[in-house]
Amino acid sequence: MSRVTSLVIIGLITSLACNAIAADTDSSGLNRLGERMYRDGILSDGTPLKGYVRGDVEIDSTMFSCTNCHARGGLGSVEGQVSSPPVNGATLFNPRYQYKDQIKNSISKSKGKTRPAQAIRPAYTDETLANALRGGMDPQGREFVPIMPRYNLNDQDMQIMVTYLKNLSSRLSPGVTDKSITFATIVTDDVSTDDRQAMLASIETLVNINQQTKNQKKFPQFAKMFRMLDTAFFREISVKTWELKGEPATWTAQLETYYKREPVFAILGGISNRPWQPIHDFCETNQIPCLFPVTDLPAVADKGWYTYYASKGFYQEGETAARFISDSIRDGAGGKVLQIVRNTDQGNALATGFTSTWNESGRGQLQTINLKQNQKMDSTLFQKLLLQYTPDSVVIWTGDETVATLAGLPPQTKRPQLYVSSRYVGKSITSIPEPLRENLFITYPFRLPEDEQSFKGYQEFLTLGKLKQPDEKRIATRTFSMIHIFLQGLKELRQDFYRDTLLDVLAMRPDQYLPDFERYSFGPGQRYASKGCYLVQLGKGATARLIKKSDWVVF
Amino acid sequence: MQLSLKRKLRFFLGVPVLLFCLTSVAHADTKTYKRTLEKFTNPDVTLVNQDGKRISFKSIIESDKPVVLDFIFGTCTTICPVLSAGYVNLQQKLGTDSTKIHLISISIDPENDTPKVMKEYLKRYRGKPGWDFLTGSRKDIDTIMRAYNAYIPNKMSHYALTLIHKPNADGWIRIYGIMSSSEFVDETKKAGL
Numbered sequence: 001m002s003r004v005t006s007l008v009i010i011g012l013i014t015s016l017a018c019n020a021i022a023a024d025t026d027s028s029g030l031n032r033l034g035e036r037m038y039r040d041g042i043l044s045d046g047t048p049l050k051g052y053v054r055g056d057v058e059i060d061s062t063m064f065s066c067t068n069c070h071a072r073g074g075l076g077s078v079e080g081q082v083s084s085p086p087v088n089g090a091t092l093f094n095p096r097y098q099y100k101d102q103i104k105n106s107i108s109k110s111k112g113k114t115r116p117a118q119a120i121r122p123a124y125t126d127e128t129l130a131n132a133l134r135g136g137m138d139p140q141g142r143e144f145v146p147i148m149p150r151y152n153l154n155d156q157d158m159q160i161m162v163t164y165l166k167n168l169s170s171r172l173s174p175g176v177t178d179k180s181i182t183f184a185t186i187v188t189d190d191v192s193t194d195d196r197q198a199m200l201a202s203i204e205t206l207v208n209i210n211q212q213t214k215n216q217k218k219f220p221q222f223a224k225m226f227r228m229l230d231t232a233f234f235r236e237i238s239v240k241t242w243e244l245k246g247e248p249a250t251w252t253a254q255l256e257t258y259y260k261r262e263p264v265f266a267i268l269g270g271i272s273n274r275p276w277q278p279i280h281d282f283c284e285t286n287q288i289p290c291l292f293p294v295t296d297l298p299a300v301a302d303k304g305w306y307t308y309y310a311s312k313g314f315y316q317e318g319e320t321a322a323r324f325i326s327d328s329i330r331d332g333a334g335g336k337v338l339q340i341v342r343n344t345d346q347g348n349a350l351a352t353g354f355t356s357t358w359n360e361s362g363r364g365q366l367q368t369i370n371l372k373q374n375q376k377m378d379s380t381l382f383q384k385l386l387l388q389y390t391p392d393s394v395v396i397w398t399g400d401e402t403v404a405t406l407a408g409l410p411p412q413t414k415r416p417q418l419y420v421s422s423r424y425v426g427k428s429i430t431s432i433p434e435p436l437r438e439n440l441f442i443t444y445p446f447r448l449p450e451d452e453q454s455f456k457g458y459q460e461f462l463t464l465g466k467l468k469q470p471d472e473k474r475i476a477t478r479t480f481s482m483i484h485i486f487l488q489g490l491k492e493l494r495q496d497f498y499r500d501t502l503l504d505v506l507a508m509r510p511d512q513y514l515p516d517f518e519r520y521s522f523g524p525g526q527r528y529a530s531k532g533c534y535l536v537q538l539g540k541g542a543t544a545r546l547i548k549k550s551d552w553v554v555f
Numbered sequence: 556m557q558l559s560l561k562r563k564l565r566f567f568l569g570v571p572v573l574l575f576c577l578t579s580v581a582h583a584d585t586k587t588y589k590r591t592l593e594k595f596t597n598p599d600v601t602l603v604n605q606d607g608k609r610i611s612f613k614s615i616i617e618s619d620k621p622v623v624l625d626f627i628f629g630t631c632t633t634i635c636p637v638l639s640a641g642y643v644n645l646q647q648k649l650g651t652d653s654t655k656i657h658l659i660s661i662s663i664d665p666e667n668d669t670p671k672v673m674k675e676y677l678k679r680y681r682g683k684p685g686w687d688f689l690t691g692s693r694k695d696i697d698t699i700m701r702a703y704n705a706y707i708p709n710k711m712s713h714y715a716l717t718l719i720h721k722p723n724a725d726g727w728i729r730i731y732g733i734m735s736s737s738e739f740v741d742e743t744k745k746a747g748l
Binding site: 053054055056057058059062063064068069071077078079080081082084146147360361507508509510511519521523524525526531532551552553555 | 603607628629630631632633634637639640641643644664665666667669671679680681690691692693710711712713714715733734735736737
């Protein structure tokens with residue numbers, strides 16, 4: 001306790017002797033220093049920001065910093081009973097009101113009236129903010145709860161921090177006006193007309209529903225509420241379709257052109273059969289959130305912030321197979337693994353997931369055979385590889401030729417365990433000859449069909465029967481889920497239309513039970529919502545049942 | 556069909572309705588913590604640690620060392636950092652004797668907390684030997700949370716809980732809230748550190 005008081009005193013003394021930061025530090029450089037302090041807990045001289053929580057628990061902010069509790073966009077977080085308030089410039093340097101008063105105030109303001117409400121604290125000044133960070137008290141002298149750390153910040157670093165907070169989420173992000181929010185969705189020209197329609201139909205419905213609620217036509221029971229919220233909240237929603245043509249190498253330039261023509265707040269969904277990487281990179285560069293695009297070839301990176309994916313797609317199937325095999329080896333099976341990879345985007349993504357996971361935690365030896373460009377696998381080649389490598393397990397990342405290859409194998413008494421991807425092999429998987437099924441394990445990244453029954457029809461709600469073919473590729477359902485999650489985010493965003501905050505609030509959503517995946521789960525910094533994938537085997541008969549052989553998440 | 560359409564509509568309409576119910580959240584009073592003595596049956600489940608090793612949970616609890624248990628997750632916002640700062644401080648005080656007490660963190664986000672994520676978490680906090688982060692199937696994690704009256708159905712409604720076990724004792728010290736560094740040391744001393 002006495003330590004805290006002495007910090008306050010030191011704080012007061014040093015703030016009296018405040019001197020300006022060298023004028024040659026330009027403002028973006030300053031902002032970067034502030035950002036590093038806020039996000040990574042590193043001071044301007046490169047040393048860790050230190051402080052105390054809970055009185056005497058010393059902390060080093062490279063373990064956790066402001067961003068953990070107050071979130072990247074600065075609008076705060078609530079975890080259990082602890083709420084970390086907003087610390088963005090717009091909030092700190094204005095009196096703070098209870099949320100309901102804030103709403104009433106902004107409604108009054110939009111009608112040109114002022115409505116006095118009791119503030120819960122006055123606006124901060126640079127001095128009172130410095131006191132808050134060093135000594136843990138608000139402008140009225142109320143002491144903070146002990147979870148908010150008391151920080152050791154010298155004058156120069158304090159000035160950097162205060163300036164950073166002043167600019168943090170201080171202006172609404174691009175794409176938002178008083179009357180409208182503009183979004184985009186992305187379609188690449190390798191996508192078929194039907195697939196494109198499966199995604200766009202749901203998005204059109206989203207726009208229409210917003211239009212209807214705005215006009216209160218359809219839901220008179222909510223009319224009163226909407227009227228009240230109208231001026232403060234409701235904005236036109238429009239979703240532009242950004243069509244990308246030609247080679248992926250040219251996508252970035254096309255995206256830049258669209259974006260320059262009309263900035264958007266975020267990208268909703270999107271669809272491509274090619275790797276998503278160029279679009280991912282564009283979103284990182286321009287700091288545009290991209291929510292749950294329909295892709296099985298997402299960018300798989302540790303450090304990405306702006307794109308939220310439903311899953312890691314093919315990569316995740318490979319990853320799961322590696323963990324499953326590694327786990328069975330622990331239980332005593334042999335440890336020689338042969339991986340056969342067809343050189344396609346899908347084959348390579350499966351193999352990358354498998355190999356990188358194997359390198360981290362695999363037990364046993366892995367041998368990988370990369371088939372040549374356009375080379376398919378056949379029974380002869382496969383048999384040759386088996387004789388050459390005598391593996392205990394074979395991981396086969398080849399496409400729809402897989403079934404014929406396996407069916408053409410000579411009868412054998414002892415066969416290795418075989419692993420394939422249900423999505424890459426495709427529908428023909430159920431025609432695998434019965435004698436092979438006992439040794440065959442299939443990665444299946446969705447809820448099993450019998451459990452999916454209760455989610456039937458969800459996509460029809462949004463596509464309103466506009467689809468010409470059944471949604472076998474789960475495009476409409478995945479888009480439905482995107483919209484559902486996006487609307488929750490929009491609700492949580494309240495009036496704080498900051499892009500980082502949209503991602504912050506999505507990260508704090510509880511688990512969602514939606515079509516396709518067992519669960520969409522979230523968390524700060526997590527960017528792949530579905531973490532699981534089953535390993536299944538085929539039951540008997542032509543309409544073989546899938547039999548679970550693993551948990552949804554394999555470690 | 557009619558009925559399910561209604562249900563789906565509610566999916567969306569729930570959104571604006573809720574807007575009204577939101578008011579500013581009250582601050583928690585974390586100045587004190589609540590200490591109780593409780594009896595639990597240690598569940599017999601197998602978990603996975605930060606090195607990908609399988610661990611019999613019951614056997615590490617019923618060892619001859621004092622054991623401290625908390626519930627965290629790798630990407631948690633407010634509560635885990637503060638709990639983990641407590642672990643870090645205790646380990647620093649113990650210096651080279653850090654393994655005299657077994658600090659255990661159980662993941663409440665097991666699907667995301669793979670060994671890799673847990674290892675990185677411990678590295679970031681500069682955890683020393685003697686602090687293990689454990690994950691497992693949802694079912695097993697639920698079993699543990701229920702066994703210690705610590706069930707957290709949704710990780711964002713997380714609360715701070717620390718459980719301390721003295722070797723061979725049949726009860727636990729249950730701490731609800733957050734301790735200061737000296738309070739934490741006192742409690743572990745009572746557990747035979």
